[in-house]
Amino acid sequence: MYQPRIFQEHRPAVLHALMRDHPLATLITAGSGGLMANLLPFDLIETAGGDHLLRAHLARANPQIDDLRDSAEALVVFQGPAAYVTPAWYASKAAHGKVVPTWNYVTVQVRGRPRITDDPAWLSAQLTALTAAQETGRPQPWAMTDAPAGFIAAQMKGIVGLDIPIARIEGKWKVSQNRDRADRLGVIAGLGAEPGDDAAAMAALIEAPP
Structure with missing residues (x-):
């Protein structure tokens, strides 16, 4: 990933927090088919030795499994x-006009060699943990035990498990650090008037980076 120094984020706690808050991620492989x-959706797991891995499941019919089995x-x-981010929000636009549009964003990239499993106990534990992470705090949280056991067992036959021990992790927080304070305040105000959760979240990140 292109990483200007000003946007680099290395702190594990910050990277892990984003991964837990935004668990739906893009899994990319390059195999014989391209x-x-x-x-x-991924779970971030800390092992007994203090390392971390990503855990997920995918449909048994998914052709990406062939790439994953190749490790x-x-x-x-x-x-x-x-x-x-529109240049209209920058104070510097009025001063000299030498500004252009951009996008602000935060992202984490993880690399590792995958491991596939068909173990029913592993799958049951992963599904239980993933469900609990999303259902906890809801007025009527759903649990796997709410569905008939035979139905769940049949569903599990259609999936395989995936572990990816994290070999490399890097983050990029592009949140207007390259602009002066007046421009950042302009972006915060502009985003504050925009609809959507992402605009509000980005304004908060610019105002108080992690």
């Missing part, structure tokens, strides 16, 4: 808030 990409390096891209 590049392939799929969206999957070639995979890339997983997590995308956080993103927002278009």
Whole structure:
């Protein structure tokens, strides 16, 4: 990933927080059939030894499984808030006009060699953890035990499990760090008037980076 120094983010806690807050990520592989990409929800797991891995499942019929079984390096891209930035928000536009549009965004990229599993106990534990992470705090949280056991067992036959031990991780926080304070305040105000959660989230990141 293109990484100007001013936008680089290396702190594990910050990177991990984005991955947990935005678990739906793009899994990218390059196999004999060429590049392939799929969206999957991932769990970030800390191992007993203090390392981290990504855990997910995917449909058994998904042809990307062939690439994953080859154990070639995979890339997983997590995308956080993103927002278009118009030059009209910059104070410097009125001063000299030497400004152009851009996009602000935050992203994390993870690389590692995948491992596929068909173990029913592993799949049950992964599904339970993934469901709990999304359902906890809801007024009527759904659990796997709410569905008939036979139905769940049949569904599990159609999926395989995936672990990707994290070999490399990098983050990019492009949140107007390259603009002066007056321009940043203009972007914060502009985003504050825009609709959507991403605009509000990006304004907060510019105002108070992690």
